[in-house]
Amino acid sequence: MNNKNDDDVLPxxxxxxxxxxxxxxLLALVFxxxxxxxxxxxxxxxxxxxxxxxMRERDDLNAEWGxxxxxxxxxxxxxxxxxxxxxxxxxFSPPAxxxxxxxxxxxxxxxx
Numbered sequence: 333m334n335n336k337n338d339d340d341v342l343p344x345x346x347x348x349x350x351x352x353x354x355x356x357x358l359l360a361l362v363f364x365x366x367x368x369x370x371x372x373x374x375x376x377x378x379x380x381x382x383x384x385x386x387m388r389e390r391d392d393l394n395a396e397w398g399x400x401x402x403x404x405x406x407x408x409x410x411x412x413x414x415x416x417x418x419x420x421x422x423x424f425s426p427p428a429x430x431x432x433x434x435x436x437x438x439x440x441x442x443x444x
Contacts, residue, residue, distance in 0.1 A: 417423040
């Protein structure tokens, strides 16, 4: 009889050991899964911060591009005004011999 009790106990201990191993493996898998989630959240936040920086840089570059376009149009308009003044209105700069410099008298406000 004693031999039969040993056979009954041995399969139960093997079943218990299998359960412990299965639980340990499942616990390890849950832990690995949790660590992967933490890593993915970290990567997402890092990438989002980079994306926000790139979007700010894009906005700054777009603003600078707009300013450069306005500057280019301003310089183009200045040249166009000068050429129209010469061609349509027959305006010209007088030669140095015909240029007269006028000196204004100094007033008491300008003395101070």
